[in-house]
Amino acid sequence: MSAESRVETILLMLEQLKQEGATDRLKFENQLFALRAEIEQIAQSEAEREALLSQYAEAYEKLTAPANRIGLYLQPLADSRHLIAQGEGELVALADPKVNPDDLTTGTRVLLNEAYAIVGTLPPHEGGAQFRVIEVVDERRLRIAVDAQGSATRLVWRGPTLSEVVAGDEVRVEPSGRVAVETIPSQETQDYFVEEVPPVEWSDVGGQQEAIRLIRETIEHPLLYPEIYARFGKKPIKGVLLFGPPGCGKTLIGKAIAHNLAKEYSARVGHEVKDYFMHISGPKILNMWLGESERMVREIFATARKKAKEGKLVVIFIDEAESLLRTRSSGRQLNISNTIVPQFCAELDGMVSLENVVIVLTSNRPDFIDPAILRPERIDRKVKIARPDRESSESILAIHLAGDTPLDPELLTEWRGEAECARKALIEGTVAHLWRENKETEFLQLTERSSGQRTLYWLDMVSGALLKSVVDRAKEAAIRRAISEPTVPHGISMADMREALVAEFRENEIFPRSDATGDWLKLIDIEPEQIVSVRPLAGQKVRASKSDII
Numbered sequence: 001m002s003a004e005s006r007v008e009t010i011l012l013m014l015e016q017l018k019q020e021g022a023t024d025r026l027k028f029e030n031q032l033f034a035l036r037a038e039i040e041q042i043a044q045s046e047a048e049r050e051a052l053l054s055q056y057a058e059a060y061e062k063l064t065a066p067a068n069r070i071g072l073y074l075q076p077l078a079d080s081r082h083l084i085a086q087g088e089g090e091l092v093a094l095a096d097p098k099v100n101p102d103d104l105t106t107g108t109r110v111l112l113n114e115a116y117a118i119v120g121t122l123p124p125h126e127g128g129a130q131f132r133v134i135e136v137v138d139e140r141r142l143r144i145a146v147d148a149q150g151s152a153t154r155l156v157w158r159g160p161t162l163s164e165v166v167a168g169d170e171v172r173v174e175p176s177g178r179v180a181v182e183t184i185p186s187q188e189t190q191d192y193f194v195e196e197v198p199p200v201e202w203s204d205v206g207g208q209q210e211a212i213r214l215i216r217e218t219i220e221h222p223l224l225y226p227e228i229y230a231r232f233g234k235k236p237i238k239g240v241l242l243f244g245p246p247g248c249g250k251t252l253i254g255k256a257i258a259h260n261l262a263k264e265y266s267a268r269v270g271h272e273v274k275d276y277f278m279h280i281s282g283p284k285i286l287n288m289w290l291g292e293s294e295r296m297v298r299e300i301f302a303t304a305r306k307k308a309k310e311g312k313l314v315v316i317f318i319d320e321a322e323s324l325l326r327t328r329s330s331g332r333q334l335n336i337s338n339t340i341v342p343q344f345c346a347e348l349d350g351m352v353s354l355e356n357v358v359i360v361l362t363s364n365r366p367d368f369i370d371p372a373i374l375r376p377e378r379i380d381r382k383v384k385i386a387r388p389d390r391e392s393s394e395s396i397l398a399i400h401l402a403g404d405t406p407l408d409p410e411l412l413t414e415w416r417g418e419a420e421c422a423r424k425a426l427i428e429g430t431v432a433h434l435w436r437e438n439k440e441t442e443f444l445q446l447t448e449r450s451s452g453q454r455t456l457y458w459l460d461m462v463s464g465a466l467l468k469s470v471v472d473r474a475k476e477a478a479i480r481r482a483i484s485e486p487t488v489p490h491g492i493s494m495a496d497m498r499e500a501l502v503a504e505f506r507e508n509e510i511f512p513r514s515d516a517t518g519d520w521l522k523l524i525d526i527e528p529e530q531i532v533s534v535r536p537l538a539g540q541k542v543r544a545s546k547s548d549i550i
Contacts, residue, residue: 069112070122072176073104074157082118084110085178093118106140107159107179128174130184133167134295142180144171156180166306168299200255206399206464207392208249211383212256215240218381219257219358223265226355237380238351239359241321243366244385245525247465250362251319253385254279257360258315265313265356273356276312278304282324285340293324294343301347304357314357321361322368341370348378387462387525390435396464397427400471401492406478408493430470430497435459442537443505449530455537458505461524466504473500 071086071093082104084093095104095118103121104110111120131144134153142165146152156173158165159181165171170184202212222229222236229236242250255277262275278300285296304314318324328338351357361379363369373379388396407422415422434441441458448454474496482490521528 068119069116071110071112071116071118072174072178073108073110073118074106074178076104084112084116084118085176086112086116091116096120105160106157107174107181124181125174128172128181129177130170130172131180132295133165133169133171133180135167136165142171144173144180164306167302168295198255199259200252202256202260204399205249205252205256206396206467207388208253208385209392211242211385212253214381214383215242215253215257216260218383220261220264223261223355224268235377236355238357238377239348239361239379239381241366241369241374241379241382242360242362242385243364243382245387245463246364247463248385248387249464250385251279251317252464254315254317254319254360254362257358258313258317261315261358262313274312276304276307276314278314278316280316280318282318282320282322285324293340297340297343297347301351304351305354308354308357312356316357316359318359318361320363321373322363322365325361325369325373327368327370341372345372345378348373387460388464388467390431390459393431393434393462393467394427396467397430397471398423400468401427405475406489406491408478408491408496409489411491411493426492426494426497429494430501433498434462434501441505445535445537446526446531447533447535449532456524458501461505470497470500470504473503 069086071084071091074083074085074090076082077092080094081092082095084091093112093116095101099118099120104118107124109122109125110118111122113119131146133142134145135143137143137155140158141155142158142162143153143155146154156177157179159179162171162180162183165180165183171180172182172184173180205212218237218240222234226236242253244250258275258277262273266273280300285293300316304316308314325341325344328341348359351359359379361369361373366374366382374382401423403419403423405423407419407426411422411426412419415425435458437455437457437459442455443458443461444456446454446456471492474492477496477499478490478492521531521534
């Protein structure tokens with residue numbers, strides 16, 4: 001029975017009750033209440049039916065309506081119009097009044113109806129290709145590389161979320177390829193420079209007092225006393241070359257420059273200035289692909305400028321600089337230095353206006369570095385980091401044999417338990433053993449052009465790295481004893497240090513053959529032009545022949 005028929009039946013029943021009259025009033029009222037409940041139920045069912053019909057009609061309308069197109073918002077135009085990218089082309093569209101204008105920013109995905117009007121927005125797309133920024137053209141555009149070498153480039157819109165972007169950054173471009181919407185941290189940059197280094201005080205650098213004095217006067221004074229330098233019209237030094245034999249503390253001094261310069265600079269400006277130490281390995285920048293090494297050089301200096309503008313004190317530290325900035329070739333053969341050196345010089349000249357950027361180069365062979373790099377107003381100062389003398393060797397050993405290093409119980413007993421006296425005796429005894437000039441410590445024999453002969457001993461080969469290695473070897477010997485006899489106290493003895501010296505020079509006694517002798521002489525701080533031949537002495541693993549002529 002339909003709802004209309006049921007209502008008509010109830011009304012007829014009600015009329016019949018009125019006509020007959022009810023002898024039993026209670027029975028009559030019960031019948032009325034029952035009829036009323038049934039009428040209300042019918043009305044409720046009708047309301048639910050209408051609601052269901054309305055929902056069905058709405059769903060049907062949505063399902064049968066045309067699908068919205070998706071476009072990419074580019075920029076607003078005049079007369080409330082907007083530039084939209086849709087597919088391969090672009091179009092000018094109006095926006096529905098219900099759409100919030102603040103949601104329409106470059107790179108936003110928008111919904112378009114059949115008339116190509118903007119009727120809504122969508123969340124950002126999470127996909128897209130990743131590219132390297134070659135140049136920040138202006139506030140709205142970036143030039144990106146579309147190949148690994150950067151030889152092919154194109155311009156893209158700069159999304160509003162890219163507030164900080166510099167050349168060298170990696171960006172994600174949304175799928176249509178028009179707008180850069182996200183900065184991606186570049187992992188490749190970490191391959192050729194390290195940002196985080198532990199703080200190094202000047203007291204951590206053993207010896208080299210004269211070199212440290214020159215460095216501090218050259219780099220620290222212009223930052224600490226700018227008004228005095230301005231009065232004399234003296235420009236601050238921007239670059240320093242640390243050169244000398246390997247293992248003598250050039251890298252350690254570079255780290256100390258960054259830490260101590262930031263500390264002194266903070267005291268001058270009245271607030272903390274963080275140091276940003278860019279430790280760059282020269283050989284890692286060299287790349288076989290054309291233009292790739294130059295791009296890395298641009299990235300390094302772009303990062304330095306960015307960090308300097310953030311208020312940090314930046315130290316660009318380039319280790320083994322001769323491998324990167326080698327003297328350019330004048331021949332026709334392609335030489336990577338012919339392009340890297342000019343790029344480096346241009347970037348170096350662009351850093352002059354920045355007060356809080358210092359460039360430090362290190363090299364074992366400064367004669368290989370292109371003269372254009374080492375000229376005044378670029379790398380202005382050349383500081384030699386020489387091999388440590390006897391006094392400096394003692395100070396270096398004192399650093400590595402710190403106060404908490406366990407010492408041999410017999411040595412402590414000899415000095416009546418005075419640990420500092422025992423430690424001093426251990427250091428002085430080790431240096432005295434190293435500084436002997438006898439058959440045991442002979443290393444090389446040089447024949448000079450003046451027909452004289454010169455003998456090099458252990459003391460002529462000493463370096464900070466060698467002394468640290470000697471201490472490490474002595475510690476290893478003491479550790480072996482402590483492991484084998486855990487219940488007995490053990491520590492470093494004089495015998496450990498002497499045996500470590502012998503082992504260290506025995507492992508490093510192989511001298512190169514004649515074709516590389518000149519290079520090695522430079523590395524041990526001897527000018528090869530004055531040497532006719534080199535002969536390893538007794539105990540050497542490689543014998544020199546008469547052909548060892550330079």
